[in-house]
Amino acid sequence: MAHKAEPPDGGWGWMVVLSAFFQSALVFGVLRSFGVFFVEFVAAFEEQAARVSWIASIGIAVQQFGSPVGSALSTKFGPRPVVMAGGILAALGMLLASFATSLTHLYLSIGLLSGSGWALTFTPTLACLSRYFSRRRSLATGLALTGVGLSSFAFAPLFQWLLSYYAWRGALLLVSALSLHLVACGALLRPLSLAEDPAVGGPGTQLTSLLHHGPFLRYTVALTLINTGYFIPYVHLVAHLQDLDWDPLPAAFLLSVVAISDLVGRVASGWLGDAVPGPVARLLMLWTTLTGVILALFPVALAPTALVALAVAYGFTSGALTPVAFSVLPELVGTGKIYCGLGLVQMVESIGGLLGAPLSGYLRDVTGNYTASFVVSGAFLLAGSGVLITLPHFFCFSAPTSKPQDLVTETLGTKVPLPSEGLGEE
Amino acid sequence: MRALPGLMGPRAPLLPLLLLCLLAAARPSLADGHPSASPFTTPPVREETMAKYSNLSLESHNISLTEHSNMPVEKNITLERPSNIKLICQFTTSGDLNSVNVTWRKDDEILETNYLNATGSILYTQYMFTIVNSKQMGSYSCVFGEKKEQRGTFNFKVPELHGKNKPLINYVGDSVVLKCKCQDCFPLNWTWYSSNGSVQVPVDVQMNDKYVINGKNANETRLKIMQLSEEDRGSYWCHAIFQLGESEEHIELVVLSYLVPLKAFLAIAAEVVLLVAIILLCEMYTQKKKEHSDDGKEFEQIEQLKLDDSNGIENNAPRHRKNEAVGQ
Numbered sequence: 001m002a003h004k005a006e007p008p009d010g011g012w013g014w015m016v017v018l019s020a021f022f023q024s025a026l027v028f029g030v031l032r033s034f035g036v037f038f039v040e041f042v043a044a045f046e047e048q049a050a051r052v053s054w055i056a057s058i059g060i061a062v063q064q065f066g067s068p069v070g071s072a073l074s075t076k077f078g079p080r081p082v083v084m085a086g087g088i089l090a091a092l093g094m095l096l097a098s099f100a101t102s103l104t105h106l107y108l109s110i111g112l113l114s115g116s117g118w119a120l121t122f123t124p125t126l127a128c129l130s131r132y133f134s135r136r137r138s139l140a141t142g143l144a145l146t147g148v149g150l151s152s153f154a155f156a157p158l159f160q161w162l163l164s165y166y167a168w169r170g171a172l173l174l175v176s177a178l179s180l181h182l183v184a185c186g187a188l189l190r191p192l193s194l195a196e197d198p199a200v201g202g203p204g205t206q207l208t209s210l211l212h213h214g215p216f217l218r219y220t221v222a223l224t225l226i227n228t229g230y231f232i233p234y235v236h237l238v239a240h241l242q243d244l245d246w247d248p249l250p251a252a253f254l255l256s257v258v259a260i261s262d263l264v265g266r267v268a269s270g271w272l273g274d275a276v277p278g279p280v281a282r283l284l285m286l287w288t289t290l291t292g293v294i295l296a297l298f299p300v301a302l303a304p305t306a307l308v309a310l311a312v313a314y315g316f317t318s319g320a321l322t323p324v325a326f327s328v329l330p331e332l333v334g335t336g337k338i339y340c341g342l343g344l345v346q347m348v349e350s351i352g353g354l355l356g357a358p359l360s361g362y363l364r365d366v367t368g369n370y371t372a373s374f375v376v377s378g379a380f381l382l383a384g385s386g387v388l389i390t391l392p393h394f395f396c397f398s399a400p401t402s403k404p405q406d407l408v409t410e411t412l413g414t415k416v417p418l419p420s421e422g423l424g425e426e
Numbered sequence: 427m428r429a430l431p432g433l434m435g436p437r438a439p440l441l442p443l444l445l446l447c448l449l450a451a452a453r454p455s456l457a458d459g460h461p462s463a464s465p466f467t468t469p470p471v472r473e474e475t476m477a478k479y480s481n482l483s484l485e486s487h488n489i490s491l492t493e494h495s496n497m498p499v500e501k502n503i504t505l506e507r508p509s510n511i512k513l514i515c516q517f518t519t520s521g522d523l524n525s526v527n528v529t530w531r532k533d534d535e536i537l538e539t540n541y542l543n544a545t546g547s548i549l550y551t552q553y554m555f556t557i558v559n560s561k562q563m564g565s566y567s568c569v570f571g572e573k574k575e576q577r578g579t580f581n582f583k584v585p586e587l588h589g590k591n592k593p594l595i596n597y598v599g600d601s602v603v604l605k606c607k608c609q610d611c612f613p614l615n616w617t618w619y620s621s622n623g624s625v626q627v628p629v630d631v632q633m634n635d636k637y638v639i640n641g642k643n644a645n646e647t648r649l650k651i652m653q654l655s656e657e658d659r660g661s662y663w664c665h666a667i668f669q670l671g672e673s674e675e676h677i678e679l680v681v682l683s684y685l686v687p688l689k690a691f692l693a694i695a696a697e698v699v700l701l702v703a704i705i706l707l708c709e710m711y712t713q714k715k716k717e718h719s720d721d722g723k724e725f726e727q728i729e730q731l732k733l734d735d736s737n738g739i740e741n742n743a744p745r746h747r748k749n750e751a752v753g754q
Contacts, residue, residue: 170597
């Protein structure tokens with residue numbers, strides 16, 4: 001197949017967006033709606049809720065720590081076979097779980113097996129998406145990530161209905177059939193050869209070169225800090241509302257409103273990220289700072305109208321920073337190394353995610369309310385946005401996004417005169 | 427006073443003597459029931475019963491009625507074990523209290539004794555008795571007036587079992603635990619029944635490899651059914667047995683075979699295989715089209731080169747001749 005000079009920015013790329021949309025729905029939507037199964041597991045195995053919730057925690061941990069493996073494999077073999085194999089693994093895990101007779105079986109089948117399946121699907125797909133788009137990258141990523149929010153709306157009632165009709169064994173069997181669609185999504189990921197692919201080498205070379213890449217490391221640190229603060233409000237908003245004597249029904253309604261504004265924020269930020277010239281890292285810093293400030297303001301707002309306004313704003317800005325966070329990476333490391341880069345970033349930032357929620361819970365236990373935990377999570381976000389300022393080309397107002405040819409020369413360390421365009425910015 | 431039936435009527439001469447004896451005998455039992463001095467006295471019929479059941483607790487319940495109440499007033503009382511009961515009704519009217527007819531009834535059967543007192547414009551009536559078996563449970567009413575009745579009803583019931591209404595769904599070969607729990611009560615015994623058509627049939631507990639009944643506390647019971655088969659599906663009842671009656675709860679058990687979700691699974695898996703095949707075939711088709719169009723382009727290019735070559739050969743010939751002509 002002939003090497004393309006540039007990402008196509010459309011055409012088959014929109015099918016990749018569709019595939020990524022369904023994959024984020026099938027991976028994260030299933031994970032987020034799994035709480036519906038927990039009640040059944042607690043009753044069926046007569047275990048405590050804390051032990052049952054380990055199932056999802058193991059699944060998420062395996063998915064995030066296994067991301068580099070998925071990336072390395074897709075650098076070598078292309079995303080399509082890796083994602084299809086991941087889909088089969090994820091479905092197999094759920095299938096075996098439907099025969100489980102103890103909680104350990106569920107830890108191994110859903111946590112380990114399905115988790116590794118999910119690790120092989122999500123990261124390679126997002127990386128493949130970044131390779132297909134350059135001008136409209138943020139919009140494409142934003143659209144693909146809306147799958148997470150929409151599927152959370154759809155899957156929770158669907159799983160309830162499955163449970164009431166088939167009980168948990170049959171419901172797991174059918175969720176496994178649902179996860180098989182990941183294989184179909186993987187088939188949509190047509191391999192794309194870009195100009196810089198031969199230059200960047202195999203997975204091992206890429207990993208070592210990434211670990212010596214200054215901006216990449218700083219970006220990883222920034223994302224880890226952001227991740228530590230990012231998940232806290234999702235987990236603790238409901239409890240905070242209850243502390244302020246809100247009724248359960250208005251609180252649940254507020255969460256739905258936050259989810260909707262999150263969706264709108266994703267798409268809007270995706271469009272904005274492509275429309276505004278210059279490094280996307282600046283937009284990421286803007287959204288992160290705004291989210292941090294809003295979080296720090298949460299304890300101050302006591303009136304219901306102020307709380308609703310803050311919650312909607314939080315939903316918008318936190319949704320806005322997700323597609324931009326994924327778009328910064330190709331600008332830093334180039335589309336050739338995107339698979340390995342994304343895998344490493346996911347693995348390291350998961351440490352932040354794992355630490356964030358327990359830290360916040362600990363602060364709440366120590367201080368008695370959520371003021372400290374909201375302020376601390378806001379501080380983490382502001383620290384992350386501070387690190388983002390150190391990224392290259394941050395203050396250049398005229399610099400367009402890096403072209404792939406320039407990144408090839410930077411990687412090789414030699415100046416090779418290229419016929420098509422001169423080296424505009426160095 | 428003529429309007430009041432009961433002791434004030436034919437037995438009037440004996441009354442003062444009886445009252446004196448009864449007051450003497452009844453004072454201890456009145457004292458532990460009511461600290462304040464009650465204007466009422468205990469009837470002669472229940473002297474022995476009060477002494478026999480003096481170790482039971484005393485429950486006291488009140489209903490207030492006015493002459494303008496449109497709806498009958500009811501009070502539901504949950505009773506688990508035998509107790510002494512004191513029911514008090516008070517009736518407020520603006521008319522003549524002496525002309526009001528007062529009766530106590532149990533399930534529309536008029537009870538013999540009743541006692542009343544009139545203070546100001548409020549008429550008090552009291553009925554005391556003991557409940558020791560299930561026949562004495564039911565509805566006790568105090569009825570004021572004859573033409574326009576005002577009725578207050580006390581309904582005595584055993585504690586009810588509240589359970590989930592969702593059917594339990596299990597698969598063939600699984601084991602299931604049916605649970606019945608009573609919230610704040612402690613039944614004497616629990617029994618389980620299954621359905622055979624519309625008849626309740628006791629569960630055969632002797633089959634130890636099929637049914638196991640146990641309960642951790644006195645207020646709950648568990649029936650574990652192992653090796654489920656399709657015949658085990660249907661309705662199950664757990665009965666909580668109290669001294670004063672029984673209450674039951676209904677549980678629905680549904681047993682599915684694995685084929686039911688398996689068919690759905692296979693259908694969806696087949697759909698996924700079809701999708702993958704369509705996607706890959708489409709891709710191969712578009713690639714072949716591209717190759718053919720590429721071949722077509724190469725063919726045109728070769729044709730173009732051939733035309734150029736032939737033009738060159740034709741041109742060369744005259745030049746060659748010209749050169750030869752020049753060279754001579």
